Amino acid sequence: MTKTDIATRVYNHTWKLDPIIRSLIDTDFYKLLMLQMIWKLYPEVNATFTLINRTTSVRLAEEIDEQELREQLDHVRSLRLTKKEMIWLAGNSFYGRAQIFEPEFLAWLGNLQLPEYELAKRDGQYELTFHGTWMETTLWEIPALAIINELRSRAAMRSLGYFTLDVLYARAKAKMWAKVERLRELPGLRISDFGTRRRHSFLWQRWCVEALKEGIGPAFTGTSNVLLAMDSDLEAVGTNAHELPMVVAALAKTDEQLAAAPYQVLKDWNQLYGGNLLIVLPDAYGTTSFLEHAPEWVADWTGFRPDSAPPIEGGEKIIEWWKKMGRDPRKKLLIFSDGLDVDAIIDTYRHFAGRVRMSFGWGTNLTNDFAGCAPREIAGLKPISIVCKVSEANGRPAVKLSDNPRKATGDPAEVERYIRFFGSKDRVEQAVLV
Amino acid sequence: MTKTDIATRVYNHTWKLDPIIRSLIDTDFYKLLMLQMIWKLYPEVNATFTLINRTTSVRLAEEIDEQELREQLDHVRSLRLTKKEMIWLAGNSFYGRAQIFEPEFLAWLGNLQLPEYELAKRDGQYELTFHGTWMETTLWEIPALAIINELRSRAAMRSLGYFTLDVLYARAKAKMWAKVERLRELPGLRISDFGTRRRHSFLWQRWCVEALKEGIGPAFTGTSNVLLAMDSDLEAVGTNAHELPMVVAALAKTDEQLAAAPYQVLKDWNQLYGGNLLIVLPDAYGTTSFLEHAPEWVADWTGFRPDSAPPIEGGEKIIEWWKKMGRDPRKKLLIFSDGLDVDAIIDTYRHFAGRVRMSFGWGTNLTNDFAGCAPREIAGLKPISIVCKVSEANGRPAVKLSDNPRKATGDPAEVERYIRFFGSKDRVEQAVLV
Numbered sequence: 001m002t003k004t005d006i007a008t009r010v011y012n013h014t015w016k017l018d019p020i021i022r023s024l025i026d027t028d029f030y031k032l033l034m035l036q037m038i039w040k041l042y043p044e045v046n047a048t049f050t051l052i053n054r055t056t057s058v059r060l061a062e063e064i065d066e067q068e069l070r071e072q073l074d075h076v077r078s079l080r081l082t083k084k085e086m087i088w089l090a091g092n093s094f095y096g097r098a099q100i101f102e103p104e105f106l107a108w109l110g111n112l113q114l115p116e117y118e119l120a121k122r123d124g125q126y127e128l129t130f131h132g133t134w135m136e137t138t139l140w141e142i143p144a145l146a147i148i149n150e151l152r153s154r155a156a157m158r159s160l161g162y163f164t165l166d167v168l169y170a171r172a173k174a175k176m177w178a179k180v181e182r183l184r185e186l187p188g189l190r191i192s193d194f195g196t197r198r199r200h201s202f203l204w205q206r207w208c209v210e211a212l213k214e215g216i217g218p219a220f221t222g223t224s225n226v227l228l229a230m231d232s233d234l235e236a237v238g239t240n241a242h243e244l245p246m247v248v249a250a251l252a253k254t255d256e257q258l259a260a261a262p263y264q265v266l267k268d269w270n271q272l273y274g275g276n277l278l279i280v281l282p283d284a285y286g287t288t289s290f291l292e293h294a295p296e297w298v299a300d301w302t303g304f305r306p307d308s309a310p311p312i313e314g315g316e317k318i319i320e321w322w323k324k325m326g327r328d329p330r331k332k333l334l335i336f337s338d339g340l341d342v343d344a345i346i347d348t349y350r351h352f353a354g355r356v357r358m359s360f361g362w363g364t365n366l367t368n369d370f371a372g373c374a375p376r377e378i379a380g381l382k383p384i385s386i387v388c389k390v391s392e393a394n395g396r397p398a399v400k401l402s403d404n405p406r407k408a409t410g411d412p413a414e415v416e417r418y419i420r421f422f423g424s425k426d427r428v429e430q431a432v433l434v
Numbered sequence: 435m436t437k438t439d440i441a442t443r444v445y446n447h448t449w450k451l452d453p454i455i456r457s458l459i460d461t462d463f464y465k466l467l468m469l470q471m472i473w474k475l476y477p478e479v480n481a482t483f484t485l486i487n488r489t490t491s492v493r494l495a496e497e498i499d500e501q502e503l504r505e506q507l508d509h510v511r512s513l514r515l516t517k518k519e520m521i522w523l524a525g526n527s528f529y530g531r532a533q534i535f536e537p538e539f540l541a542w543l544g545n546l547q548l549p550e551y552e553l554a555k556r557d558g559q560y561e562l563t564f565h566g567t568w569m570e571t572t573l574w575e576i577p578a579l580a581i582i583n584e585l586r587s588r589a590a591m592r593s594l595g596y597f598t599l600d601v602l603y604a605r606a607k608a609k610m611w612a613k614v615e616r617l618r619e620l621p622g623l624r625i626s627d628f629g630t631r632r633r634h635s636f637l638w639q640r641w642c643v644e645a646l647k648e649g650i651g652p653a654f655t656g657t658s659n660v661l662l663a664m665d666s667d668l669e670a671v672g673t674n675a676h677e678l679p680m681v682v683a684a685l686a687k688t689d690e691q692l693a694a695a696p697y698q699v700l701k702d703w704n705q706l707y708g709g710n711l712l713i714v715l716p717d718a719y720g721t722t723s724f725l726e727h728a729p730e731w732v733a734d735w736t737g738f739r740p741d742s743a744p745p746i747e748g749g750e751k752i753i754e755w756w757k758k759m760g761r762d763p764r765k766k767l768l769i770f771s772d773g774l775d776v777d778a779i780i781d782t783y784r785h786f787a788g789r790v791r792m793s794f795g796w797g798t799n800l801t802n803d804f805a806g807c808a809p810r811e812i813a814g815l816k817p818i819s820i821v822c823k824v825s826e827a828n829g830r831p832a833v834k835l836s837d838n839p840r841k842a843t844g845d846p847a848e849v850e851r852y853i854r855f856f857g858s859k860d861r862v863e864q865a866v867l868v
Contacts, residue, residue, distance in 0.1 A: 005600075084522065084664065084667060087521060087522055087526055091521035091525040092521055230518065233516060233517055233518060
């Protein structure tokens with residue numbers, strides 16, 4: 001007998017909008033940490049964020065309906081922090097520290113509405129930009145990416161029948177669980193979810209996070225997604241990102257200021273946070289250049305997050321530098337977070353076991369891996385390499401070089417100027433899949 | 435086409451337990467306010483709580499399976515306050531007041547496990563008692579009642595087919611919505627949900643609360659259920675109950691102490707709370723006696739909650755007393771909460787409109803009114819009058835007289851002694867339906 005709850009069915013079928021972003025804290029935790037720093041130290045700076053689809057072969061404007069995209073973006077602008085969320089941010093401990101967010105910051109955040117967006121189509125791609133003060137625009141990054149990615153999944157699945165969908169998710173679950181079983185073999189593993197921005201969908205990310213919680217227990221050290229951390233009583237994890245050095249470098253008026261920019265943001269960071277939050281992201285202008293010019297105190301920080309060099313080479317370079325600086329790598333932490341899949345996690349884990357503390361931030365291949373799950377190949381379910389980067393600060397172009405030239409962003413002429421300035425030693429081209 | 439999510443189905447069908455109480459804060463807010471006072475002022479007092487089924491024609495031990503009852507009670511003992519709940523209790527404002535709960539109290543509450551219970555059958559009824567310190571046993575009242583009532587509903591519905599159930603709930607929803615439409619007609623109405631203890635089920639209470647939120651908007655001033663208040667961003671409401679004077683009276687060693695007991699608890703209360711929380715519950719030993727001997731300062735409190743006199747007579751008596759004490763009733767608040775249905779709410783509202791501020795606490799007839807909803811009469815869906823009262827404090831019998839002799843509780847000889855002491859002027863027999 002088919003049992004239909006008529007009220008539920010009608011409700012489901014007449015939804016105005018099935019929102020992709022359900023909450024302002026459906027974002028990465030490090031955005032909030034960085035935001036507090038921006039709000040304190042750089043409240044007057046303007047910053048433009050721009051969507052960049054590196055997978056140019058995928059013509060997003062042809063896959064995703066513009067009206068649906070606008071509705072989802074508009075919905076994000078209608079969101080405000082709820083009372084419960086504000087209370088939780090104020091009352092929870094993060095990285096073992098109570099009251100990491102100042103009451104004045106939370107009061108400001110409680111009134112925040114994300115600023116307007118500009119959306120146009122060009123050559124089959126969307127041009128999506130966010131103008132405003134840095135402290136307003138920065139929070140657009142994650143929802144903008146999550147919306148593009150989930151709208152793309154939805155479009156890809158629109159034509160699928162019920163059983164095709166049922167089998168698709170059943171296979172994806174089985175595939176995910178096979179990964180869980182492999183990860184269980186690694187004693188002392190520490191891994192967390194970094195997959196918000198490129199997830200297949202919110203509900204699928206939540207399933208994956210709950211699966212890790214049940215499947216690997218204490219080896220699962222948390223999620224970067226603040227909403228999921230709150231709802232599932234997990235640790236919210238993450239520290240800082242490239243936008244900090246990118247903006248400070250763009251604002252530099254002299255060569256000295258430009259050279260100092262990567263270290264200036266660490267000083268700013270240290271002023272606000274400490275302990276386990278002292279994680280260096282060294283690759284904005286090349287890790288080799290960063291290490292060569294790093295002041296002594298950088299070696300006192302808890303760890304590094306090599307984010308664009310191949311994990312083993314990148315890790316070795318940092319370990320070598322710690323040794324040169326007279327520090328014991330076994331007391332230091334490396335956080336790997338660049339395009340990891342289970343094989344890379346296991347290889348990296350085995351390579352460094354016993355030589356350094358390690359932690360893995362698992363992103364796209366955790367929350368958006370449907371390869372081989374559909375009964376027939378569906379191109380729209382294959383994740384793309386898409387980012388939303390700061391492109392200008394106070395009208396000056398912002399640039400990232402990265403250890404992988406294919407991950408560089410910014411005006412080409414300005415990228416060239418930065419390469420001349422910072423050098424490009426040890427930068428290695430690698431395919432960018434996600 | 436029937437669509438079955440096999441994993442969900444198997445999960446549903448192999449549940450160890452479908453818990454009735456999902457959280458330690460699935461309780462009335464006033465229990466927490468009282469608990470903090472007990473924890474502060476009476477931490478050494480022992481108190482026994484006892485279940486009393488006043489509807490003796492319903493033989494509970496024949497309707498409810500003992501094993502199921504034990505499993506549900508055991509499950510409550512496995513619950514602890516979660517991190518999110520603790521953070522919310524610490525961070526939320528109640529009655530406009532921040533940090534109403536002291537950190538030390540919350541820390542203690544975070545470790546609380548409810549004490550063991552004693553369960554036996556006698557004459558077709560359950561004898562259910564809770565022994566321990568008052569600050570441990572008091573929290574048993576609401577879950578014990580909610581469990582008995584929901585197990586009774588479940589038993590009554592066990593034999594019903596799917597369509598019978600579908601129609602049952604459809605009618606109950608329609609009936610509830612008709613009440614909403616009548617309440618909408620009353621401008622400036624203030625009403626809240628007091629229906630946790632005698633609800634049909636948790637999910638049904640949640641539906642009713644959400645229906646009121648959508649249906650009467652700002653006239654719905656909150657819920658006594660702490661969990662629902664948190665999850666639905668509603669105000670948690672409620673102040674104090676009879677157990678306070680009952681225990682303090684039981685502990686009295688002299689006639690003077692006994693006479694002072696009803697006012698002593700108000701002094702204690704005032705020490706901890708203030709403002710809108712200063713609500714007098716006058717009927718523990720008869721409202722007439724209470725008012726005759728009340729000190730002047732009682733008239734300065736915000737309002738009264740007449741809980742066992744008929745609402746209009748009870749309210750008039752208190753208004754008359756305020757006038758005698760030279761207070762303006764229009765600045766005072768009456769909270770009606772005794773067995774209200776929509777007719778009584780409307781009559782009372784119309785009677786007092788413009789003469790006093792009013793608020794209604796709607797209980798059993800909000801969350802457990804299925805009369806006329808089942809396709810055939812089902813006795814087990816008719817709510818019963820059941821309470822869980824403090825019966826002893828430090829080994830001495832505890833007594834309530836109430837304005838309605840049928841609501842009196844306690845050892846009969848001791849009830850007689852209290853009547854001789856406090857008098858029984860104006861106490862009026864009324865049928866106790868819920």
